[in-house]
Amino acid sequence: MSGTHQGERRGYHHGNLREALLDAALELIAAKGPAGFTIAEAARLAGVSPAAPYRHFRDADDLIAEVAVRGFTKFADALAHAWNDGRPEPVRAFEALGRAYLAFARQEPAFYAAMFETRIAAESHPGLQAAGDRAFAVLRDASERLSAGLPRASRPPPLMMALHIWSLSHGIASLFVRGDPSRRKLPMSAEDLLEAGVLLYLQSLGLAGGHQSP
Amino acid sequence: MSGTHQGERRGYHHGNLREALLDAALELIAAKGPAGFTIAEAARLAGVSPAAPYRHFRDADDLIAEVAVRGFTKFADALAHAWNDGRPEPVRAFEALGRAYLAFARQEPAFYAAMFETRIAAESHPGLQAAGDRAFAVLRDASERLSAGLPRASRPPPLMMALHIWSLSHGIASLFVRGDPSRRKLPMSAEDLLEAGVLLYLQSLGLAGGHQSP
DNA sequence: TGTACATCAGTGAACGCGCGTTCACTGATGTAC
DNA sequence: TGTACATCAGTGAACGCGCGTTCACTGATGTAC
Numbered sequence: 001m002s003g004t005h006q007g008e009r010r011g012y013h014h015g016n017l018r019e020a021l022l023d024a025a026l027e028l029i030a031a032k033g034p035a036g037f038t039i040a041e042a043a044r045l046a047g048v049s050p051a052a053p054y055r056h057f058r059d060a061d062d063l064i065a066e067v068a069v070r071g072f073t074k075f076a077d078a079l080a081h082a083w084n085d086g087r088p089e090p091v092r093a094f095e096a097l098g099r100a101y102l103a104f105a106r107q108e109p110a111f112y113a114a115m116f117e118t119r120i121a122a123e124s125h126p127g128l129q130a131a132g133d134r135a136f137a138v139l140r141d142a143s144e145r146l147s148a149g150l151p152r153a154s155r156p157p158p159l160m161m162a163l164h165i166w167s168l169s170h171g172i173a174s175l176f177v178r179g180d181p182s183r184r185k186l187p188m189s190a191e192d193l194l195e196a197g198v199l200l201y202l203q204s205l206g207l208a209g210g211h212q213s214p
Numbered sequence: 215m216s217g218t219h220q221g222e223r224r225g226y227h228h229g230n231l232r233e234a235l236l237d238a239a240l241e242l243i244a245a246k247g248p249a250g251f252t253i254a255e256a257a258r259l260a261g262v263s264p265a266a267p268y269r270h271f272r273d274a275d276d277l278i279a280e281v282a283v284r285g286f287t288k289f290a291d292a293l294a295h296a297w298n299d300g301r302p303e304p305v306r307a308f309e310a311l312g313r314a315y316l317a318f319a320r321q322e323p324a325f326y327a328a329m330f331e332t333r334i335a336a337e338s339h340p341g342l343q344a345a346g347d348r349a350f351a352v353l354r355d356a357s358e359r360l361s362a363g364l365p366r367a368s369r370p371p372p373l374m375m376a377l378h379i380w381s382l383s384h385g386i387a388s389l390f391v392r393g394d395p396s397r398r399k400l401p402m403s404a405e406d407l408l409e410a411g412v413l414l415y416l417q418s419l420g421l422a423g424g425h426q427s428p
Numbered sequence: 429t430g431t432a433c434a435t436c437a438g439t440g441a442a443c444g445c446g447c448g449t450t451c452a453c454t455g456a457t458g459t460a461c
Numbered sequence: 462t463g464t465a466c467a468t469c470a471g472t473g474a475a476c477g478c479g480c481g482t483t484c485a486c487t488g489a490t491g492t493a494c
Contacts, residue, residue, distance in 0.1 A: 012488045013437055033333050035249035040480055052438050117331065119247050122398070132398070156414070159401060164382070164411045171385025174330075184336070184346070187373060197378045200370070204418030226455045227470055254447055266471050
């Protein structure tokens with residue numbers, strides 16, 4: 001994935017500037033937050049004049065939106081892989097999904113920040129809304145599957161269930177996972193906190209019937 | 215100089231510049247997000263030269279941290295008022311607490327952003343950590359009260375319970391409540407989403423036993 | 429196969445801008461006597 | 462009560478900086494014939 005790093009100076013034409021700028025943006029966001037990113041510095045990191053990025057992106061928001069789109073795509077893939085179509089067993093797969101959510105926030109803080117901590121209007125960048133929807137769809141599908149195993153009376157709307165789990169995961173990720181100095185300490189790991197929360201939630205629905213999983 | 219607010223120009227000395235700068239910061243954060251705030255613009259809004267703020271704040275982070283401290287204080291008050299010491303009845307009071315959480319995020323988006331969407335290190339500003347802790351303590355105390363009413367076997371650690379509710383509330387607030395164009399639409403109100411989530415959660419503990427509250 | 433030409437992608441210089449920050453200053457306010 | 466003086470709080474000019482953005486340009490690449 002690194003793409004362009006070793007001494008393959010290609011002379012006048014960079015050859016892969018678009019990708020190099022997206023990489024640079026990730027690096028800068030990781031180091032200084034989404035607000036610390038500038039087009040000029042990304043160009044410098046890519047070894048290119050400050051005017052060059054304008055051949056590929058309209059402005060900084062356009063570039064960050066593209067980072068967010070790619071982040072959502074990776075995110076959706078990671079969630080789908082963890083859910084694994086409900087195998088080997090829906091409740092366990094659902095817990096794996098939660099762990100994958102936090103793992104992404106932990107391992108890809110720059111993507112996560114571009115996806116959730118910027119104020120770019122989804123309408124202005126067409127693919128963005130769709131990419132976010134694809135990630136959410138994994139959660140919604142998983143919720144539907146879990147819900148289908150319940151007696152009709154105690155069956156909650158799967159969409160609501162997905163929103164609850166997403167909100168809980170995002171809340172834990174943004175309060176406790178990020179490596180920033182401003183985050184506060186937890187008496188347990190974020191993963192354990194989320195898993196306990198999800199288990200209690202499912203328990204109230206009659207799933208995961210009360211056992212404390214080891 | 216457009217004059218300050220109502221003709222109370224006090225001449226050379228502003229008289230209340232510190233407060234005026236904090237107000238200006240709130241206004242700017244509300245309009246452009248925490249990243250859009252600058253000392254120079256706050257000075258302009260307060261009708262004062264760009265050097266004046268340095269008599270009161272070391273730099274922009276120092277000012278924003280002070281906004282965050284005041285935000286946490288207001289937030290703690292609002293939560294405590296809603297919880298009302300568990301009256302008239304703990305579960306209902308707990309739901310009121312959740313509504314108060316979202317109401318604050320909705321009505322004071324600038325405070326909320328200063329509190330949760332900036333990257334100021336809590337250690338660098340001494341009062342900040344303490345102010346945040348005071349707000350969280352309301353939630354923790356409420357959780358302790360609820361937990362105390364449970365049979366010892368099914369009693370979860372109150373701290374964990376408070377962290378779950380806080381995370382769920384914060385997740386819903388940051389994903390769905392803010393007035394930004396980037397937020398996505400919900401098929402229900404954020405308040406209803408949170409209330410349903412809290413009820414299901416409490417239900418799993420044996421509280422709020424399964425009834426759908428009107 | 430070679431050449432002329434079109435298009436593409438990056439250059440480098442320049443500009444205006446707003447910001448952070450410093451400095452010696454000065455008007456206003458408070459206080460000792 | 463008046464006056465001298467100290468302290469406080471804001472001024473205004475200045476600086477260096479990095480950013481966004483533009484422009485005519487030019488080297489590199491692709492293609493028609």
